[in-house]
Amino acid sequence: MSVSGASSFAPQDMGAKTTKTTPPFHPKISPSEEVKTMAPDPVAADVVVTNKSSAHTTADDLGLTDREKEQSCGWGRFTPACLQCCNNANGVLLFLCLFSFTQGVIVNGLVNVSITSIETRFELPSSNTGIVSASYDIAFVVLALFVTFHAGQGNSKPKWLAFGSFSLGLGALIYSLPHFTTGPYVYGTGQTETCDIGGNSTSQDCSSGSTGTGLRNYLYVFILGQLLHGVGGTPLYTLGTTFLDENVEKTNSGMYIGLFYAASTLGPAAGYLIGGQFLNIYTDIDLGRTGDGLTDADPRWVGAWWIGFLMCTFLAWSITIPLLGYPKELPGAAEIKANKESEAHVKGGADVASQPDFGKSWRDFPIAVKILLLNPTFMFVSLAGAFEGFLTSGLATFGPKFVEMQFSQTSGWAAMLCGFVVVPGAAGGNILGGVIMKFMKLKCRGMLRLCIILGGVCLALYLVFLVQCPNIPFAGVTQRYTNSSVDPIVSGLNLTSQCNTDCTCQEEYYTPTCGADGMQYFSPCHAGCTVLTDTDGTKRYHNCTCIFYDSVASLADTIQGKCESTCSTMPVFLAMFFAIMLLTFANNPLATGATLRTVPDSQRSFALGVQWIFVRCIGTIPGPILFGRFIDDTCLVWQEKCDGRGACWFYDNAAMARSLLYLTVAGKVLAFLFYSFAYLSYKPPPQGEMVKSTTQASLQHADELATVTVPGSNGVSNKGMDIESTEL
DSSP, rough: OOOTTTGGGGSOTTSSOTTTTTSSSSSOOOTTSSSOOOOSSSSSOOOOTTTTTTOOOOOGOOOOHHHHTTTSBBBBTBBOOOGGGSSSSSHHHHHHHHHHHHHIIHHHHHHHHHHHHHHHHTTTOOHHHHHHHHHHHHHHHHHHHHHHHHHHHTOOOOOOOOOOOHHHHHHHHHHHHHHSSOOOOOOOOTTSSSSTTTOOSOOEEEOOOOOOGGGGGHHHHHHHHHHHHHHHHHHHHHHHHHHHHSOOOHHHHHHHHHHHHHHHHHHHHHHHHHHHTTTTTTTGGOOOTTTTTTTSSSTTTTTTHHHHHHHHHHHHHHHHHHHHHHHHHOOHHHHHHHHOBBBOOSSSSHHHHTTTTTSSGGGGGGHHHHHHHTTTHHHHHHHHHHHHHHHHHHHHHHHHHHHHHHHTTOOHHHHHHHHHHHIIIHHHHHHHHHHHHHTTTHHHHHHHHHHHHHHHHHHHGGGGGGOOOOOBBBTTTBBBOOOOOOOOHHHHOOOOOOOTTTTTOOOSSSOEEEETTTTTEEEEOOOOOOOEETTTTTTEEOOTTOOOOOOOSSOOOOEEEEOOOOOOOOHHHHHHHHHHHHHHHHHHHHHHHHHHHHHHHHHHHHHHHHHHIIIIIIIIHHHHHHHHHHTTTTTEEEEEEEEEEEEEEOOOOHHHHHHHHHHHHHHHHHHHHHHHHHHHHHHOOOOTTTOOOOOOOHEEEEHHHHHOOTTTTTTTTEEEEEGGGGGO
């Protein structure tokens, strides 16, 4: 093959003899010399010409070499030419974007928007659903080191990615199974809605040894599905990122990684929007949109949360086949690796990790870990990412729930509102970060500096959680009953008053009604209502002994459903939350780029695996659990079951907002500090000593540079006759 500057290797006099003392010249090739084909070098030229070769044979006459076959796109021996147009970084980016989009739809979209419905349907508190969310990261922690180190030993990254896509689809299928293995949703069958004075209807009797419905056991099915989601996501954000970086020029790496992460954030946005639409459909679709008169404004409403998971199962599996067709190294990857300069931390173990045989054996595993742990810049960036992950995982899991409860929205509309914020914010932030890296041509120190600036601005924006709505007046919960001297704020929850003490009201199911006095009641029975009328599907309750209202224009004492909130701060909250998303996700490509450049080239995949373990163990595993626990602590009205507490019916808005403020500010302060420590600890190679990467790929590329075209040989290459003449 010909190389740049090949003319310097051409003989000045084709008739003159060349010797080893004149390296720029090549031996004269006699027409009588025979052609000899040798086993191709893994990286070097495909055809080797010796002193006995013929100048009349071309590489095309021999067809594809073993090297070219290894780098062809296809399945086994089926490598049609039409597929080779995808056998490049752009094709890889396309399928990785589809993979990350699907993963985002499932893990960060559908799982999060279905939290409230699953809690209600399967009687789970938020602390339990937090464990479900964290299970994804637990699987990642268990597998990340094995997957990344194994792939770093020269094994196929695309094959691992295909395995991940299949596991992701299987997890989505299992996650939807509880819907098909349970009976129809029961939300209050046999409950006495109105006041039955002197009746014998009472709350559930747990004295007979009843252990409840057993629905809580499905928690373990959700955990299994989420664990498989984690198995699928493990290779995506470690091997997928490094596979992209290995196959694009350094100046374009930021843009490719930014687009990759943008697709991963478009996924959650689509998950929020699609999942929100499905939540407007009643979970048992065979019973119609609203079941037995239940509306999506009712807190007992459960939407069709499971449909999206079934759809994504087939989407994830459809990506598996194309990924299986990619070779472990794309054409031209060796040259790209050789041309990249190392920016590894000056004491980051580059001298050890750059040895050609390093990382080829599991005996190198402890050394590889030690090199990373002793790299302060890498460690500080990883810790900063861990606390960023703590915040994003907690807010992603319970963000829709916060909007639903704080601003009195339906679960479906709250999910869509979060989607409207995530779409431009998160995706735009990733693209913005990638564009900044490309056009400012940032090196490692510049990336870290920008992470600090963005983190500081974002920290101030988290004060948005001071924007909150007052609690809706709730009789016996936030306010006392009319003409009652018992203050629930002082004495605690008390749903019984003189006006309903003889009504034998049940408290197993929450049936909120809004009184004409602007007060919300746990049920019509707790409002003392004795008469029910149903007009066009709207239930109205009359003769309510707990309500005192003077307007004769009121057609009913209470109406089914929660009272509407008069709070108008939601637009302000969403606008500031959009800015938080934009700046937080703009840090993604910057922090990833800094990580890839502060470690030796041979450790990039493994470094991302180790970093993600820090992110998971410190951030995304405890994040949802801790957020869920804090949110549970703000609950005022619990669903009481024979086997313990179920879902929360009503939260204290002010307490919930304060809890999230404390968590987000604390996490962001720690992330800001660790980015600052990373910037201060980074020591780039001295100017003038930034040499080209000395990985095995670079050594192989040196062999390629030694292969030149001999004039008169019809394009047949001559490998390494005088390798000392090649300038590296």
